[in-house]
Amino acid sequence: MQTRTCPHCAHKYSAITYILKVLSRFDDYRGWPCEQCGTILTVDPKRRMKVSLIAFLPTIIVNTILISFRRDMGISLLGTFLFAGAFLLVWVLLIYSFDNFKLKE
Numbered sequence: 001m002q003t004r005t006c007p008h009c010a011h012k013y014s015a016i017t018y019i020l021k022v023l024s025r026f027d028d029y030r031g032w033p034c035e036q037c038g039t040i041l042t043v044d045p046k047r048r049m050k051v052s053l054i055a056f057l058p059t060i061i062v063n064t065i066l067i068s069f070r071r072d073m074g075i076s077l078l079g080t081f082l083f084a085g086a087f088l089l090v091w092v093l094l095i096y097s098f099d100n101f102k103l104k105e
């Protein structure tokens with residue numbers, strides 16, 4: 001199964017289209033109609049879980065580096081939080097872009 005592809009008509013969503021969809025409505029698990037064939041699709045939760053677990057590690061590493069070297073790099077505490085927040089946001093969007101779709105039962 002391919003990333004962000006409708007299993008029924010093989011229509012592939014672009015990462016940006018899909019991320020905008022995720023951001024505009026958070027009900028992925030309840031399903032949405034495929035923009036090409038109208039089949040009701042849902043996100044594969046197992047796949048998202050796996051990608052999230054793999055993605056979790058770099059987040060911890062980046063945050064640990066930030067906190068350890070914050071003073072040396074002359075970044076304020078607020079700056080650290082902002083950076084960590086921005087990094088996390090980009091990272092979460094990246095995780096969503098690796099979603100797989102499946103037909104809703």
Ligand SMILES: [Zn+2]
Nearest residue numbers: 006009034037
């Ligand atoms: Zn489709």
